[in-house]
Amino acid sequence: MAVERAVAELGVLIYPGAQMAAVHGLTDLFGVANRIAAEHQTAQLPLLRVSHWQVEDAQAPARCYASHPGADRALVAVLIPPSIGGFTEGQSPAGLIRWLRQQHAQGATLGGVCVGSILLAESGLLDGRSATTHWTSAKSFAERYPAIKLLADTPIVDDGDLITTAGLMAWSELGLRMVDRLLGPSIAASTARFLVIEHSDSASQCGSNFAPILSHGDASILKVQHWLQSTGATDVSLNAMAERAGLEERTFLRRFRAATGLKPTEYCQHLRVGKAREMLEFTNGTIDHIAWTVGYADASAFRATFKKITGLAPSDYRTRFGVTPPRQ
Template identity: 65%
Template sequence: MVAQRSVIEIGLLLYPGVQTAALHGLTDLFTVAERIAGEQAGARLPGLRISHWAAEPGDEPRRVFDTHPEWPDDSDGRLAAVLVPPSLFGLPEATPVHHLTQWLAARHGAGAIIGSVCIGGLLVAEAGLLDGRSATAHWSGAEAFARRFPKVRLEPHKPIVDDGDLITSAGLMAWSEVGLRVVDRLLGPSIASRTARFLVVEHSDSAQHCGSNFAPLLGHGDAAILKVQHWLQANGAVDVSLPAMAAQAGLEERTFLRRFRAATGLKPTEYCQHLRVGKARELLEFTNGTVDRIAFSVGYLDPGTFRSTFRKITGMAPSDYRKRFGARQVEVAARG
């Protein structure tokens, strides 16, 4: 069967104190998603290999478990995603993590989506990947997290922060939602929904009701374009230009345009629109800012242009989106 399908790999990082329930739960979740994808789409979707990675102190992590060792490995060591499960007790103070964080940073630099659950976000922050980025953390350790990593835009009131190439979650039991977000990225929203339904767990991504959240392609192998994608993700694609993007890539503008579209499937302007609208959706859901203020904060000087772009991408006006998915409306519905 897999001989006719491409193979993508998700790595789960083991470290001292890792919660084994989350580790094996994620393995099972991805295994279910792989089976459903094979049944529903056959060779149209890739096979999903799930691996566990562990390291002796000072050594780089190596694969210690593989759900499909019989499958050919032609990935050149690339991982489509790496998840850091939680710990029940936090990271021991004396635990050396430099070898783990270097490995995480290298995997992210090679195009892997990085996801973390609860205290696992500490390793992602320690790797420097969250500097200048939005993230969340468990409420009990939020103050300590903020002191330790002042460059991170910490939002502990949010249960999950999905920032495209980086996904962080606050709750110890949030591993199922993080896993489903990764399934959505790699196998599509219908496989994620079917996986959630099979496991009888909720999949809370509001995007499933009005089109998918933007899931940028990161595994294309073009390092120059990937560098620009990470840069855009970090600054929200606000106040950027074609010359600035080309400069980030170290390419002439025409070459950059050609390679960017070949790698991502989108023109740079379209890509930036998706990033901005994704941020706007988050602000509409979790803040009370006016639509015009939100438009300005995500990079639109003309609110009319923002409204038109938002409707084009989501199928809804910003005000209607807030009425349907805003946190206050969700809370009222839950009480009712």
């Protein structure tokens, strides 16, 4: 008897010049992940359904076609593939930018590959946030979008609700990151192994990177989540979060936990540790400096929280997964 599974709708954007190999590659990657997940025969794992979207004119975006026509669920994520031709003004019509902002406001995670990162920058959603892009675009990107903290040497910047990647072929890592979030690290690793593509094993060994639940439908709580992502959850208080949501503190606590599955303090801890994991993997800053950067004045408290969430001390995590030699 077939197990009835929930559906997670993933949108892949098609724009003028989009690399169709990435569009179809992402679709196939999610198909492989679905097949591996189905072998577990459990209703706890959602079915990943892919729909392809494009802009027909400058006024309004429309779906071009979908793997399962007629799907009317809200999108869990929108993935923007790269373009071999590079970025031009014509790739960011007002209708597309408006649609991306609307999907984000409704709780979709947005992921951009290479030129896709530039489209996210054009939307303004990356202002005040960290991002990466292809090395050939780094100089112009930094000049054009000074409000964005460009991490040009980082292959992927996972900032929870916004993910950017640097390479033309990084669509596979973006796809695996979404599989990791929705189906778990073991299925992501199995998908990578089946497709014979590289995938960081930090998630499978230390738990998935922090993936906040954004598609819960509570607009007040989502507003706070977007704010926490943009500030890094540094120097925040329960009162400030409740004020941002426009709710009384007790009501905010109840609704936040119902929407996200975590208490606000736990949520902030996971968000900070997620950012610290990225810094430990891709930068050579000292652990004390990283602790301070992600919002911990007490480095020992940071070390304890990091180990509680990942199972490893920060130094051990860097030794195992870091790609940059530590600062002496």
